[in-house]
Amino acid sequence: MQGLIADIDLLEEGKQQEESCEFKTTIDDDSKSKRKLYIESYGCQMNFSDSEIVTSILKKEGFGTTSSPEHADVILINTCSIREKAEQTVRNRLNFFNGVKKKNRDVTVGVLGCMAERLKSKLLEEEKIVDLVLGPDAYRDLPKLVKQAEEGQKGINTFLSREETYADISPVRLNSNGVSAFISIMRGCDNMCSFCVVPFTRGRERSRDPQSIVNEAIELFKNGYREVTLLGQNVDSYKWSAEENNKARLNKKEDVDIVTFANLIEMVAQIDPDLRVRFSTSHPKDITDDVLHTMKKYENICNYIHLPAQSGNSRVLELMNRTYSREWYIDRVDAIRDIIGDECGISSDMIAGFCSETEEEHKETISLMDYVKYDFSYMFFYSERPGTLAAKKYEDDIPLETKKRRLQEIIDKQQKISLERNKLDVGKNFKVLVEGTSKRSKAKMQGRNSANKVIIFDADVPKGTYVNVKVTDCTAATLFGELV
Missing domain, CATH: 3.40.50.12160 (Methylthiotransferase, N-terminal domain)
Structure with missing residues (x-):
């Protein structure tokens, strides 16, 4: 990445x-x-x-x-x-x-x-x-x-369903490297973020039968895949029960009433130690200490969390209807660092120039980035979408040039922080899952460590295998290393 x-x-x-x-x-x-x-x-x-x-x-x-x-x-x-x-x-x-x-x-x-x-x-x-x-x-x-x-x-x-999860359909893996695959665990979204069209285009949230998720992961592992990413608009709100979903019990030998996201990632992690587990996307209002402790417990659950902030200012977050404050978000980041450790990669989404955002509020986004030290971010200026709550309730009153300038400041800050974070990895050894040859040089291999960082190294090893790599150099975007 x-x-x-x-x-x-x-x-x-x-x-x-x-x-x-x-x-x-x-x-x-x-x-x-x-x-x-x-x-x-x-x-x-x-x-x-x-x-x-x-x-x-x-x-x-x-x-x-x-x-x-x-x-x-x-x-x-x-x-x-x-x-x-x-x-x-x-x-x-x-x-x-x-x-x-x-x-x-x-x-x-x-x-x-x-x-x-x-x-x-x-x-x-x-x-x-x-x-x-x-x-x-x-x-x-x-x-x-x-x-x-x-x-x-x-x-x-364009009918929106309250039940459809496509749980019975085995996806055809497109553009696959044969190593990593996506597994959709839920559909829809119940969060009504004022800037977002997803609740209107993907409907209400519903979770997929956990056994079908586990079965899909098992099948992928049998077919040579060594990493799965569990997908949902808000994975931390995953919740499945036999009664609510009108399904047979997960395991008739056990009385399992509710499967939470923490339960689910543990079930997938237990398939095999050589199957890495990732997930995306987490919502700051829902990510629990149970999830973090489960990540800590299993070495094959990757130490990486995508935790979109969108803004570092509490008033703007309220206008966005994100349902958490700056203080709440910082508490969740502190919990990640306390439970998992500083080696856990954290990424974010940031929106520059949301409706009525002041210069001081923009600076609070910059200061949040300084506090969290994101490994990377997805950064955009605000783009009003027809039909959203923001389009109906707020004036898109920040000039485009101001949006672009604020975005550039966010980008510059992230570039600096990404380089700082990557420099901390120089001299360290990492377990890397080999994905194949580097996109820029067929003479080199590339893979990712647990924190979702791409590492380029000289070697001739099969993709889908795990190797130990010592990081010798870096840019803001990539780590470079040698086989140990």
């Missing part, structure tokens, strides 16, 4: 889209299927996980995958609505796909995910740039809607 990810309009770092999980496409598979699917994914890791579910659903209908939209029978774009830039990128891609469609009128073009849920019929009827629109809870309807589109009938399903 690079040391920082910033607004892609402002900085060169933000152009590293593939590394920062901003954008991924399908690859060519080995199937001899006559019908081919091309799918592009934008936004968060949940979207990429969803694309793997979609691919699995269409695979059962006889579709293989292709890396070329020109060779596809169905083109799908899995979208993100978190920022205006993301939506504009999708519109540009849809225009390109319509050019492909003009050359091949048999191809079906569809929009999936958050942008589909937000814009719905506008894409289908007003702009007429797609054949089908599906929200995040409607992917099981995809084969039917594809068939309708092939018969000339446009289709839409």
Whole structure:
């Protein structure tokens, strides 16, 4: 993971889209299927996980995958609505796909995910740039809607479910390195952060049957994967019970009524010591000491927590409806350092220039960064999203130039802190899970340590193996080392 990810309009770092999980496409598979699917994914890791579910659903209908939209029978774009830039990128891609469609009128073009849920019929009827629109809870309807589109009938399903978790679907791993994989443990979000569209595009929160999660992790381990990342909009609020979810008990030999997130990560960690467990994203209001003590207990639960702050000022946090204060957030950081230790990597999200933010309040964000010492951050200036509580209640009154200047100050601060944190690792030995050759040099290998830091080193070792590496040098983004 690079040391920082910033607004892609402002900085060169933000152009590293593939590394920062901003954008991924399908690859060519080995199937001899006559019908081919091309799918592009934008936004968060949940979207990429969803694309793997979609691919699995269409695979059962006889579709293989292709890396070329020109060779596809169905083109799908899995979208993100978190920022205006993301939506504009999708519109540009849809225009390109319509050019492909003009050359091949048999191809079906569809929009999936958050942008589909937000814009719905506008894409289908007003702009007429797609054949089908599906929200995040409607992917099981995809084969039917594809068939309708092939018969000339446009289709839409943006129904938001209170039950759908896709627990019974085994995802097709796209762009996989064969070492790390995502497992979705829950869907939706009950947090109504005033700047965020997710509760409106992904619906209410519901947790997935824990045994199905464990089974998926076991299957991945059997297939050679050595790291899983448990995904949710707010993993710490994961909660499953036989009664509430109307499911059979987790284990009939035991009277297990409620499975919390701390219980779940322990269950996955117990599969095998060689299976690393990560998770994302944690919410500061919900992360408990139980989770931290469980992380401390198991060496294979990685010492890394993504804990978005968004702002360092309590008044701004209240306007954002984050439901915690600066003091609460600092208490949770202190708990991480006290229970797990300073070696635990912590990352964050930061928004510059939220509605009515003053210069002093911006400086409180900078001072929070100095206190926490984040290893890296995802940093953006505020982008008003239609339909959100902030758009309805507050004026977007911070000038764009001020937003950009404040963002630059946040970026500069994070760059300095990331380098400081990485310098502390020079001379230390780390257990590294090898992911493959370095992106920049095929002569070098790369992997990650428990704190989610990329380490580049000279060696010729198989990916998926664990090696001990001594760090000899660093940048703000990367550690460099040698095999011990």
